[in-house]
Amino acid sequence: MHTERTTSKLGVIERYRDYLPVAESTPIVSLGEGNTPLISCPRLSKRVGRTVSVKNEGANPTGSFKDRGMTVAVSKAIEHGTKALICASTGNTSASAAAYAARAGISCVVILPAGKIATGKLLQAFVYGAKIVAIDGNFDDALRLVRELGQDGNFAIVNSINPDRIAGQKTAAFEIIDALGDAPNFHLLPVGNAGNITAYWAGYREYHASGRSTKLPAMIGFQAAGAAPIFYNRIVAKPETVASAIRIGNPASWKQASAAITESRGAIDVVSDEEILKAQTWLAQHEGIFVEPASAASIAGLFKCCDSKEAAYSLQKISEQSRIVCTVTGHGLKDPDVITGQMQELKSVPATVNDVRRAIGL
Numbered sequence: 001m002h003t004e005r006t007t008s009k010l011g012v013i014e015r016y017r018d019y020l021p022v023a024e025s026t027p028i029v030s031l032g033e034g035n036t037p038l039i040s041c042p043r044l045s046k047r048v049g050r051t052v053s054v055k056n057e058g059a060n061p062t063g064s065f066k067d068r069g070m071t072v073a074v075s076k077a078i079e080h081g082t083k084a085l086i087c088a089s090t091g092n093t094s095a096s097a098a099a100y101a102a103r104a105g106i107s108c109v110v111i112l113p114a115g116k117i118a119t120g121k122l123l124q125a126f127v128y129g130a131k132i133v134a135i136d137g138n139f140d141d142a143l144r145l146v147r148e149l150g151q152d153g154n155f156a157i158v159n160s161i162n163p164d165r166i167a168g169q170k171t172a173a174f175e176i177i178d179a180l181g182d183a184p185n186f187h188l189l190p191v192g193n194a195g196n197i198t199a200y201w202a203g204y205r206e207y208h209a210s211g212r213s214t215k216l217p218a219m220i221g222f223q224a225a226g227a228a229p230i231f232y233n234r235i236v237a238k239p240e241t242v243a244s245a246i247r248i249g250n251p252a253s254w255k256q257a258s259a260a261i262t263e264s265r266g267a268i269d270v271v272s273d274e275e276i277l278k279a280q281t282w283l284a285q286h287e288g289i290f291v292e293p294a295s296a297a298s299i300a301g302l303f304k305c306c307d308s309k310e311a312a313y314s315l316q317k318i319s320e321q322s323r324i325v326c327t328v329t330g331h332g333l334k335d336p337d338v339i340t341g342q343m344q345e346l347k348s349v350p351a352t353v354n355d356v357r358r359a360i361g362l
């Protein structure tokens with residue numbers, strides 16, 4: 001049943017099969033993920049005086065980049081006869097795991113930090129039918145529990161400690177090179193558990209090695225200032241940030257992320273919650289791209305690299321030919337609470353042209 005094409009839009013396994021750990025016999029569990037738009041952003045480019053494109057991963061089936069890795073991890077799990085998935089999550093991994101488990105017809109357990117999951121993501125895990133367990137602890141505690149629970153063989157772990165997740169996520173770098181004809185000079189992205197920066201770097205290196213690109217980008221990652229273990233080079237016991245998706249104090253792929261940053265001659269930096277929320281609104285109002293707060297960390301980071309003397313990596317002096325790509329990782333509707341708080345109550349007006357004119361301010 002799974003080997004037939006499941007959607008009219010090809011997923012990442014069908015498009016990049018030669019680069020992925022799948023065989024002809026691997027049953028493909030797909031929702032048509034990947035092939036997300038690389039949007040050229042004229043106002044953003046003008047604002048920073050550089051050529052910037054945004055890779056909008058919110059356009060994936062469950063609204064985040066996790067789907068790229070999940071299609072591979074769940075397909076492999078089904079190949080191995082798995083009956084249940086398990087993951088820890090700050091929200092997006094659980095939404096994606098729950099959806100792909102439903103698609104595959106198996107069960108899914110998600111372990112979440114209580115009270116710290118954005119409304120839309122929790123709702124997704126629920127509607128896709130996952131068994132949701134909220135713990136008194138943070139993401140790092142949840143991942144520790146998942147590692148233990150995964151040991152007895154009852155579950156396939158679908159966090160990014162599963163190499164199939166990283167393999168799937170590297171396809172985003174392939175798509176960028178396929179779209180631009182070469183790698184960009186700089187790639188900016190948010191960092192939480194550090195799987196995605198690891199995956200992008202693997203993808204860029206692999207395409208480069210196979211002659212699909214002539215260069216490798218500098219990888220520049222951004223953590224939230226209150227949850228920045230890699231930047232400060234120490235575990236953060238109580239990470240705090242409005243960007244709940246990256247509220248992580250001890251990233252699983254810390255070493256691999258550090259290697260990506262060093263090898264690519266990139267950097268890791270921090271952005272404040274205030275900068276994140278400002279960048280989120282800026283991107284929505286100037287480019288029409290609504291992303292969740294964690295995703296806006298890459299845009300806040302871009303502003304910092306172009307504007308601030310404090311930046312870990314300055315983009316102030318790069319040549320005009322340089323190409324910058326920022327990944328925005330998840331859709332804004334997943335995490336609406338901060339924006340909802342900023343909205344004024346809508347007062348209705350009588351349904352006449354004159355009243356509506358007055359309300360518009362004409």
Ligand code: F0G
Nearest residue numbers: 089090092093192193194195196329330
């Ligand atoms: N942006 C979003 C929207 C995320 O959900 C995450 C991670 C990241 C960025 C960071 O990516 O962990 O690969 O460095 N979310 C995970 C989750 C932790 O459980 O959904 P990373």
